[in-house]
Amino acid sequence: MSGSxxxxxxxxxxxxxxxxxxxxxLSRNRGLRVRDGRSRYNRIFxxxxxxxxxxxxxxxxxxxxxxxxxxxxxxxxxxxxxDPSDLYSAxxxxxxxxxxxDIKRCLEEEARKCQWLILWLDCDREGENIAFEVVEVCTAxxxxxxxxRARFSALxxxxxHESVQNLVRPNQLFADAVDARQEIDxxxxxxxxxxxxxxxxxxxxxxxxxxxxxxVLSYGxxxxxxxxxxVERFWEIQSHEPEEFWTINCSHTSxxxxxxxxxxxxxxxxxxCAVIIYEMCVEEPTATVTRVRNQxxxxxxxxxxxxxELQKRASRYFRMSSEHTMKVAEELYQAGFISYPxxxxxxxxxxxxxxxxxxxxxxxxxxxxxxxxxxxxxxGLWRNPGSGGHDDKxxxxxxxxxxxxxxSRWSQDHNRLxxxxxxxxxxxxxxxxxxxxxxxxxDIAGExxxxxxxxxxxxxxxxxxxFESWGGSMIPNYLFGQQxxxxxxxxxxxVTRPPPLLSEADLLSCxxxxxxxxxxxxxxxxxxxxxxxxxxxxxxxxxxxxxxxEALVMGYxxxxxxxxxxxxxxxxxxxxxxxxxxxxxxxxxxETCLQQMKACFLDAKSNKVKLLEAMEIFFxxxxxxxxxxxxxxxxxxxxxxxGSCHQSDxxxxxxxxGNFMVGCLHFPQCRNVVWLPGGISEAAVTSQIxxxxxxxxxxxxxxxxxxxxIPHHYNVDHLGCIGGCDDxxxxxxxxxxxxxxxxxxxxxxxxxxxxxxxxxxxxTTRQSACVHCRQxxxxxxxxxxxxxxxxxxxxxxxxxxxxxxxxxxxxxxxEPCIFRTANTANNRGRKFYKCQREECNFFVWxxxxxxxxxxxxxxxSPPSRGxxxxxxxxxxxxxxxxxxxxxxxxxxxxxxxxxxxxxxxxNVCPNRG
DNA sequence: GCAAGGTC
Numbered sequence: 001m002s003g004s005x006x007x008x009x010x011x012x013x014x015x016x017x018x019x020x021x022x023x024x025x026l027s028r029n030r031g032l033r034v035r036d037g038r039s040r041y042n043r044i045f046x047x048x049x050x051x052x053x054x055x056x057x058x059x060x061x062x063x064x065x066x067x068x069x070x071x072x073x074x075x076x077x078x079x080x081x082x083d084p085s086d087l088y089s090a091x092x093x094x095x096x097x098x099x100x101x102d103i104k105r106c107l108e109e110e111a112r113k114c115q116w117l118i119l120w121l122d123c124d125r126e127g128e129n130i131a132f133e134v135v136e137v138c139t140a141x142x143x144x145x146x147x148x149r150a151r152f153s154a155l156x157x158x159x160x161h162e163s164v165q166n167l168v169r170p171n172q173l174f175a176d177a178v179d180a181r182q183e184i185d186x187x188x189x190x191x192x193x194x195x196x197x198x199x200x201x202x203x204x205x206x207x208x209x210x211x212x213x214x215x216v217l218s219y220g221x222x223x224x225x226x227x228x229x230x231v232e233r234f235w236e237i238q239s240h241e242p243e244e245f246w247t248i249n250c251s252h253t254s255x256x257x258x259x260x261x262x263x264x265x266x267x268x269x270x271x272x273c274a275v276i277i278y279e280m281c282v283e284e285p286t287a288t289v290t291r292v293r294n295q296x297x298x299x300x301x302x303x304x305x306x307x308x309e310l311q312k313r314a315s316r317y318f319r320m321s322s323e324h325t326m327k328v329a330e331e332l333y334q335a336g337f338i339s340y341p342x343x344x345x346x347x348x349x350x351x352x353x354x355x356x357x358x359x360x361x362x363x364x365x366x367x368x369x370x371x372x373x374x375x376x377x378x379x380g381l382w383r384n385p386g387s388g389g390h391d392d393k394x395x396x397x398x399x400x401x402x403x404x405x406x407x408s409r410w411s412q413d414h415n416r417l418x419x420x421x422x423x424x425x426x427x428x429x430x431x432x433x434x435x436x437x438x439x440x441x442x443d444i445a446g447e448x449x450x451x452x453x454x455x456x457x458x459x460x461x462x463x464x465x466x467f468e469s470w471g472g473s474m475i476p477n478y479l480f481g482q483q484x485x486x487x488x489x490x491x492x493x494x495v496t497r498p499p500p501l502l503s504e505a506d507l508l509s510c511x512x513x514x515x516x517x518x519x520x521x522x523x524x525x526x527x528x529x530x531x532x533x534x535x536x537x538x539x540x541x542x543x544x545x546x547x548x549x550e551a552l553v554m555g556y557x558x559x560x561x562x563x564x565x566x567x568x569x570x571x572x573x574x575x576x577x578x579x580x581x582x583x584x585x586x587x588x589x590x591e592t593c594l595q596q597m598k599a600c601f602l603d604a605k606s607n608k609v610k611l612l613e614a615m616e617i618f619f620x621x622x623x624x625x626x627x628x629x630x631x632x633x634x635x636x637x638x639x640x641x642x643g644s645c646h647q648s649d650x651x652x653x654x655x656x657x658g659n660f661m662v663g664c665l666h667f668p669q670c671r672n673v674v675w676l677p678g679g680i681s682e683a684a685v686t687s688q689i690x691x692x693x694x695x696x697x698x699x700x701x702x703x704x705x706x707x708x709x710i711p712h713h714y715n716v717d718h719l720g721c722i723g724g725c726d727d728x729x730x731x732x733x734x735x736x737x738x739x740x741x742x743x744x745x746x747x748x749x750x751x752x753x754x755x756x757x758x759x760x761x762x763x764t765t766r767q768s769a770c771v772h773c774r775q776x777x778x779x780x781x782x783x784x785x786x787x788x789x790x791x792x793x794x795x796x797x798x799x800x801x802x803x804x805x806x807x808x809x810x811x812x813x814x815e816p817c818i819f820r821t822a823n824t825a826n827n828r829g830r831k832f833y834k835c836q837r838e839e840c841n842f843f844v845w846x847x848x849x850x851x852x853x854x855x856x857x858x859x860x861s862p863p864s865r866g867x868x869x870x871x872x873x874x875x876x877x878x879x880x881x882x883x884x885x886x887x888x889x890x891x892x893x894x895x896x897x898x899x900x901x902x903x904x905x906x907n908v909c910p911n912r913g
Numbered sequence: 914g915c916a917a918g919g920t921c
Contacts, residue, residue, distance in 0.1 A: 015920060041921055065919030072915095079914065087915090099921095126919060182917075189916030197914080220916045334921080342920090521918065 006048065006055040010110050011150075012063060012134050013120040014127055016041050017333075017340070019062035021155040022120055023047065026058065026164065037061055039102040044110070051164055059110055063103055066126075067133040068094040070182045072190070079198070084191040085605065088598040092183060096137070104137050111138035111145060118148045119170055122394035125580055128174035135170065153393045154349050176586040177579040183590060184572060185221055188597050192219035192563075195601070196552070199608055203684075204619035206548065208533055217552070218532055221569050222517045224553075226525045227534050228564035229510040231545045231553040233502045240498030246274035246491060248281060250442075250449050253487045256476030261287075261442060261449035261486075267494070277447060278491040284445040285489055289482040291441040297454070299433040299470050301461040303388035304397030305424045306346040307519035308512050310417075312505040313424070315541055317467045318416050322504055322523035328413050329398075337402045338421050342520040343395035347387025352396060354385070354429055360403045361422055370464040371426060381460060385428040392519075399425045423464050430461035433470055440478045444486070451475055501542035514566035515573050547618035555611035559604055608638075609697070616686075621702070623682040639685055639722060640698040650674070652685050652701060662701075662722050674722045676703075677729070679710060686719065693723025703729075 013019040023032060023045030033046045045060040076082055076090040096104045111117065117138050121127035131149065139145055148167035152159045197217045206212055245267035252259045268274040302309070310329065311322040320328070329341035348354060361371040373379045400422045406415050439452040454472025462468060502510070507526060511517055517525050529535040534549030545553070553564045562568075575593060578584035604611075638649040639662050650662050662674040676683065682704035689697040703718045710716070720729040 063919090064921060067919090069918095070916095077915095084915095122919090130919065178918080185916040185918085187916085191915085193915040214914070216914055218915060222917065330921085518918070520920085524917085 006057045007116060008114040009049075009051075009056045009058050009116040009118055010107075010114040010138070010145075011058060011060040011118045011120055012107065013060065014062065014122045014130060015064060016043065016062045018120060018122075018155065019043070019045060019060045022160055023058070023060040025155070025157050025160040026060075037102075037106040038109075039064075039106055042103055042106065044106075049164075051167075056116070059114070060120075061106065061110065063107075063130060063134060064100075066130055067096060067100055067103060067137065069097050070094050070186050072186075079194050084194040084198075085598065085601055087191040087194070088187050088594050088601070092186065094133075107134065107137050108141045111142045114142070114145065116146045116148060118150055118164070118167065120150050120152075122392075123151055123153065124392055124394050125174045125178050125576070127394065128171050129178035131170045132172070132175040153391075154351070154396050156349070156351050158351055159349075171580075173582050174580050177576040180579055180586045180590050180593075181572065181576055184593050184597070187594060188601075189218070189220045191601055192604075193217070195219075195605060195608075196611065199611065200615055202624045203612065203622060204615050205622045206619060208546070208548075216532070217548075218528070219563075220525075220528075221572065222521070222525045223528045223532075223534075224564050225514065225516050225566040225569055226507070226511060227529055227545065227549050228553060228566070229507060230502055230529065230535050230543045231550055231564070233499065234545050234550070237498040237501065240496075242495040242497070243269060244271070244493055244495050245269050246271055246493050248274070248278050248447070248449075249488070249490050249492055250287070250444065250486045251488045252287070252476075252484055254476050254484075257474065258487075259440065259451045259453075259475045259478075261440075261451045264441075264448040264450055274491060278489075280445040281447055281489055285485055287442040287444045287449070287484050287486055289440060289478045289480055290443045290448070291439070292478055292480050293439045295437045295439075296457075297435045297437045299435065299462070300386070301427040301430055301432060301465065302424065303346045304348055304385055304428050305399070305421065306344055306388070306390060306397060307342050308344075308508055308522065309346065310341065310398055310420070311523060312508050313420060313467065314417060315504040315508075317420065318413070319539075319541055320413060320416075321527075321537070321541070322508060323527045324413065325417065326523050328411075328417050332414060332418055332421075335407075337400065337404055337418055339397075339399050339401050340395045341398055343398060344390045344392035344519050345395055345397050346390045348385055348397060348399075357399055357401075357425060358429060361400065361426065363403065364405060364422075366419075367423060367426060367464055374426060374430060381431055382429060383431045420467070423466065427461040427465035430464065431458070433460050433462045434458040435470065435472060437472075438475060440475065444489070501538075501544055504537070504541045504543070507543060514570065516566055516569055551614045551618045552611070554617070555614035556604070558610040558614060559607045561600060561604060563600070563604075609699075621684045621686070623684055623704075638699070639701065640693075641695070643695060652683060676722070680704065688719065690721040690723050690725060692725045693721060698723040 011019070011022065013022055019042070026049050027045075027047035031047050035044050035046070037044050041064060042062045045058075047058050049056045049058045070092055071077065072087065073091045073093060076087065082090065117135070119131040119134060121131045121134070135147055139147075147170065149170040150160075150163040151166075151168060152163040193216065196219060197215075200206075200217055201212070201215055206215060246269075247265075247267050248263045250261040250263070252261070268277075305313075307326075311325050314320040314325040315322060326341065329338065332338045333341050355375060358371050358374055362368050362375070364371070374381050398421055400418070404418060406418075410418075434457045435454045436457050437452060437454045439450060441448060441450045443449075453475035454470075455474060456462075456470060456472065462470060504526065508522060511522050511525070516522070529543070529549065530537060532548075533546055534552070535543050535545050537543050556563045572593065575584065575589040579586050579589060638651050640650050642650050652662050662676065680703050682702075684702050685699050686702050688700040690700055698721060700719050700721050703720055704716055714728070714731075718728060720726045722729070
């Protein structure tokens with residue numbers, strides 16, 4: 001690296017702001033020239049500089065993130081160009097998309113005239129991959145380029161000058177890891193998205209989307225686990241089984257005030273035990289103070305602000321969506337008011353001049369005086385901030401970069417977010433809040449109770465961080481050994497509540513913990529759930545799955561695949577790490593991962609009936625699934641596998657002339673076909689499987705005939721089988737023919753299509769027995785034994801729910817009850833009804849209901865613990881009387897233990913001492 | 914019309 005003639009050095013950063021900062025720092029803003037490039041955002045900065053005695057004419061420009069995209073070869077881009085399983089081996093290539101061509105040309109023009117190329121991309125794996133994209137473009141026009149990488153962790157003077165004097169070579173392994181990630185994401189995403197969209201979109205009435213034609217049912221390794229979190233919590237809430245618990249509360253009023261003591265056992269689920277203990281306390285109610293503890297407690301300010309924390313706090317404090325937060329933060333960043341908003345880093349580098357950042361805020365009308373106090377050494381308020389231990393080696397934590405009292409163009413959300421960034425910064429360089437906490441423990445008849453109070457001694461950071469509070473209350477003074485009689489001692493009941501729906505902050509935490517997405521993309525994945533109609537968000541920023549979202553997760557869950565769980569992404573992340581440190585090769589992980597995923601895809605495809613069944617729970621079948629629009633391109637619904645060529649499926653299709661047929665997908669190589677009768681107006685494949693035709697499964701078809709086309713004694717609606725067992729269908733074919741094309745039933749390959757194959761059960765009666773219970777009168781799919789024996793699976797639960805919803809109404813409010821399966825350790829698999837109103841706690845076990853009480857009547861009162869096989873009443877029938885708790889909720893089979901009156905509990909007994 | 918990751 002020596003020589004006296006200046007060399008031309010092309011410097012490329014990941015984004016325009018970094019190019020500007022690097023040029024400013026290196027040139028010290030002396031002799032710095034700026035000119036426009038071909039791309040309007042990516043300007044070129046020029047100045048003279050010396051790198052290790054080598055005079056350099058520096059040109060600093062930028063890209064805007066990735067320069068290239070990965071996609072399939074043209075031949076595979078159209079959705080119907082191939083089977084989606086081919087996408088695991090279809091050739092892929094990187095190309096520069098149209099909107100990046102200007103940047104590419106600019107790099108080419110400059111690279112031709114340069115000797116060196118220095119890459120200033122972010123120092124993470126994606127940055128390294130972008131570096132190689134830049135290298136590819138530049139070396140294509142100049143093979144002699146000397147290629148260097150600048151490593152820096154923050155855009156501060158010392159870092160930048162040091163990094164340019166200590167250039168290294170780019171790291172191919174980091175870039176390889178990203179290449180592998182891109183290819184896996186593309187192949188998995190495209191194959192599953194095409195598969196499930198083509199399978200389900202036209203098979204069901206999905207009218208919520210407005211424009212059904214453009215509906216895409218996407219699958220992605222990040223969006224699906226995100227959906228999984230939402231569905232899982234929803235299911236957890238649905239299967240929650242409320243349990244009664246009991247607790248003893250004690251209070252003491254004195255001249256100094258009121259102290260509320262909590263029972264140190266917390267909640268007790270055994271009523272008998274609770275009553276016995278309560279009785280003991282009531283009989284010997286004198287309390288003795290056994291412990292008085294005074295302690296200093298500190299409440300620490302938050303760590304410096306990372307992107308996820310910004311999103312979580314903006315959601316919590318202002319109810320802003322993560323997507324909107326990022327949009328506003330991006331605008332504040334572009335205008336220079338805050339630092340780069342996409343960062344994982346939650347600790348400041350020791351080189352950062354934190355005092356300078358605080359000094360800038362001294363003039364603000366709201367928090368300026370706090371900033372002044374903070375900077376005054378006398379106050380002792382300043383504290384060097386802690387670190388959460390995350391560092392993306394590319395960006396500092398989010399902090400204010402320019403003072404503002406609010407700009408005229410700013411919306412309320414701009415003001416709020418800027419305020420949050422500033423207050424958060426000032427808070428994290430402040431001393432923690434200090435509190436004095438007092439805890440008093442008392443003993444009543446051997447039972448321990450405790451009360452605590454807190455006084456804030458010094459608010460410190462809480463003075464500026466108005467978003468957080470530290471609640472506390474005073475309690476009277478107590479002395480060790482002091483005795484008193486409580487003012488009140490009550491036995492109170494309550495019920496356990498399910499957890500709440502996931503909030504946006506919860507969802508971000510789940511994703512962060514499982515490594516789903518990056519700081520720059522997590523909000524995109526959340527938004528995608530809403531855009532794809534997989535989930536909805538209520539005004540409280542809490543997420544629920546839609547029917548579509550729940551059905552998709554349920555379908556894959558029923559297949560036994562955890563494609564909706566975060567494990568796949570975690571596994572991929574481990575592989576990426578292995579590639580980036582050189583313990584595995586890119587080709588190796590690509591091969592194993594894609595092989596596994598292809599096997600999984602093929603299995604999912606062969607189990608698609610599970611997806612269809614899950615969808616059927618929520619959606620009506622549509623009559624568009626038979627390939628109405630485009631015979632060549634529409635795959636149709638599968639009826640059975642082809643018994644002729646054994647290579648493909650037989651699918652239901654509608655010909656352009658309106659008549660239906662079931663033909664082999666391997667046409668024209670295989671010409672196996674079943675022509676269906678004329679006069680059919682609608683036909684759709686159901687998930688019901690014929691239990692006599694073989695080889696199975698043969699799915700039954702729901703037909704709708706034109707009234708005018710069939711004799712009056714035939715029903716226009718007919719659930720038929722094309723496997724050969726369906727005599728009614730045969731008769732209708734005889735009567736109606738198969739349309740103008742085939743006036744006579746023409747068997748393919750010389751066999752009559754409606755005949756069962758040679759090894760079929762010939763002569764099966766039309767009313768065949770259910771395979772599950774051996775009874776006639778219903779199909780195996782409708783078998784009641786299957787509905788109630790659903791093994792607690794999600795699908796079983798929903799089926800039960802659908803079939804049983806209206807059979808009971810709530811005793812408390814009269815609303816219908818829903819039928820569920822318990823999933824708790826003690827009652828797993830046990831069925832119960834719960835009031836459909838979430839806020840109503842009424843529930844009743846199915847096995848405690850009188851047999852003659854289920855026909856649309858009202859449910860009995862909730863059973864006593866005796867009927868649940870636990871507690872005092874075990875093996876005893878509960879007396880049929882009504883009791884109420886202190887809040888008036890009815891509970892059966894109880895009697896006041898003080899006076900024996902069945903109309904109330906002891907805690908509200910008038911005879912209580 | 915598919916993914917996720919950069920970024921404007």
